[in-house]
Amino acid sequence: MSDSDDDVPTLSAETLAALQEFYSETRNGLSQDTNTSDKFCVGALEEDWRMSQFWYSDDTATRLAEEVIHEAGEGGRIACVSAPSVYQKLRQGVVHGSDRVSAVVLEYDRRFATYGHEFIFYDYNEPLSLPEDVAPHSFDIVLADPPYLSEECLSKVAETVKYLSKGKVLLCTGAIMEQHAKALLDVNMCSFLPKHNKNLANEFRCFVNYPSRLLSC
Numbered sequence: 001m002s003d004s005d006d007d008v009p010t011l012s013a014e015t016l017a018a019l020q021e022f023y024s025e026t027r028n029g030l031s032q033d034t035n036t037s038d039k040f041c042v043g044a045l046e047e048d049w050r051m052s053q054f055w056y057s058d059d060t061a062t063r064l065a066e067e068v069i070h071e072a073g074e075g076g077r078i079a080c081v082s083a084p085s086v087y088q089k090l091r092q093g094v095v096h097g098s099d100r101v102s103a104v105v106l107e108y109d110r111r112f113a114t115y116g117h118e119f120i121f122y123d124y125n126e127p128l129s130l131p132e133d134v135a136p137h138s139f140d141i142v143l144a145d146p147p148y149l150s151e152e153c154l155s156k157v158a159e160t161v162k163y164l165s166k167g168k169v170l171l172c173t174g175a176i177m178e179q180h181a182k183a184l185l186d187v188n189m190c191s192f193l194p195k196h197n198k199n200l201a202n203e204f205r206c207f208v209n210y211p212s213r214l215l216s217c
């Protein structure tokens, strides 16, 4: 066997480019090779329990995406606050009407910055610390899923939600938060039962402040 340069394995330019893309996405935390649709899969980023991350099941993310599309209307703007799965579902290109709305995700987990200008860093501890170009009352519907089941957390998230929303609010949280949710956001519990990829110990519900067809409130 010769030890000339000819024997050194080489990669084509295309293969090298694909590898570079793979490594860059891995660094961003995307767990799969990503065509447009995969990149927005619910679960494309793994749950991190240290940030209280519990992703919806695919069916629930779809149902919630359908709901916000319907309520936002043609050309509507949707804000997903601490609810990246719904944002992903809106962007995956699989829900009817998702191409006729715009959406942003407000998130504490910077791995979601992979979604570019539609990612807005958000820490509920500073509920109104938002970029200047996020105008008050500029979203047709705001969907929020606060990280913690506490009045303190919900009241701060409620501040953000009221700042962002033109009126409609869809809150997803534990059933035990019902009274606080009513007091803070005037929302009512829906019969729809959201599901997660991993079962939660607490009963989980959706709450809305508008007559909701899909969630049969």
Ligand SMILES: C[S@@+](CC[C@H](N)C(=O)[O-])C[C@H]1O[C@@H](n2cnc3c(N)ncnc32)[C@H](O)[C@@H]1O
Pocket: 051, 052, 053, 054, 055, 056, 082, 083, 084, 085, 086, 107, 108, 109, 122, 123, 124, 125, 145, 146, 147, 148
């Ligand atoms: C209970 S999970 C809701 C996720 C939702 N079920 C989904 O599938 O999209 C709470 C979310 O709050 C985010 N979070 C954690 N700490 C936060 C903070 N300090 N401020 C705002 N959001 C935070 C987590 O990254 C997570 O996405």
